[in-house]
Amino acid sequence: MIRINTLRLPLSNLSSFSSQSQKSRPSYCTMMNYTKAASSQAFNNKKLLLRQLFEKESSTYTYLLADVAHPDKPALLIDPVDKTVDRDLSLVRELGLKLIYAINTHVHADHVTGTGLIKTKVPSVKSIISKAGKAKADLLVEAGDQIHFGDLFLEVRATPGHTPGCLTYVTGDGPDQPQPRMAFTGDALLIRGCGRTDFQIFSLPKETFIYPAHDYRGFTVSTVGEEMQYNPRLTKDEEMFKSIMENLNLPYPKMIDIAVPLNMVCGLQDLPVKPGDASSN
Numbered sequence: 001m002i003r004i005n006t007l008r009l010p011l012s013n014l015s016s017f018s019s020q021s022q023k024s025r026p027s028y029c030t031m032m033n034y035t036k037a038a039s040s041q042a043f044n045n046k047k048l049l050l051r052q053l054f055e056k057e058s059s060t061y062t063y064l065l066a067d068v069a070h071p072d073k074p075a076l077l078i079d080p081v082d083k084t085v086d087r088d089l090s091l092v093r094e095l096g097l098k099l100i101y102a103i104n105t106h107v108h109a110d111h112v113t114g115t116g117l118i119k120t121k122v123p124s125v126k127s128i129i130s131k132a133g134k135a136k137a138d139l140l141v142e143a144g145d146q147i148h149f150g151d152l153f154l155e156v157r158a159t160p161g162h163t164p165g166c167l168t169y170v171t172g173d174g175p176d177q178p179q180p181r182m183a184f185t186g187d188a189l190l191i192r193g194c195g196r197t198d199f200q201i202f203s204l205p206k207e208t209f210i211y212p213a214h215d216y217r218g219f220t221v222s223t224v225g226e227e228m229q230y231n232p233r234l235t236k237d238e239e240m241f242k243s244i245m246e247n248l249n250l251p252y253p254k255m256i257d258i259a260v261p262l263n264m265v266c267g268l269q270d271l272p273v274k275p276g277d278a279s280s281n
């Protein structure tokens, strides 16, 4: 069981999340929270800093989140790419944040994760990935876990389908957490598309923002409601969905033979072993 800043919650019914707290919350915006992606949406939270970063070769989004109301400004990165680690760490420094977690939504096939490289540059950072993915990381999480940074947290949802260990990280539900909620969906749900998806993300409130790991057409953010209505794959019945997914005709990912073995070990071939350190990376 993960205990470092992480609290296990038994969630037997993943569809039981309520949007109760949203109804009683005032609506206000702050420039502190301005991001390209969120600028056209209501974004009523004073604590969360969110930046959506892009790696163009693999069309991957990396997300930087921080609790900027907390004195330490603790931060985390979701799906960092090895090629853009220096850019991401510069931004963390410029914003005066303390990076504590480097997180993957799944074992990527199209790029090498930056989590291992980040740990060589900022050794206090802990890497996180799904227990079900069978990859190495400092902390292995599963559905119901919470990843805390300052007074904010991400809830872990299992969204297998694209890979067996795919996770979606959802901002916490509660009076002090950002509203509407945001779901960082990895490749399980893309905007108007999907990797190889399940349907658990759609049990979230319709106004929940969707932040995927990739976009191939220039979209940056969507909502659960929009995808339920307009996603051309997930609005079909099961037979049609299967037929669409079997006929995508996507090329074999260029990086897959390099990326997958490396991503099983945080993106590093030979991890530096520190004395007294058992196996973590």
Ligand SMILES: N[C@@H](CCC(=O)N[C@@H](CSS)C(=O)NCC(=O)O)C(=O)O
Residues within 6 Å of the ligand: 058, 108, 109, 110, 187, 193, 194, 195, 196, 214, 216, 248, 250, 251, 252, 253, 254, 255
């Ligand atoms: N051409 C790219 C790989 C593109 C690809 O296969 N994307 C994956 C997500 S990355 S594992 C996917 O599921 N795409 C769904 C879609 O509809 O595009 C490469 O060679 O790397």
Ligand SMILES: [Fe+2]
Residues within 6 Å of the ligand: 106, 107, 108, 109, 110, 162, 187, 195
């Ligand atoms: Fe993927």
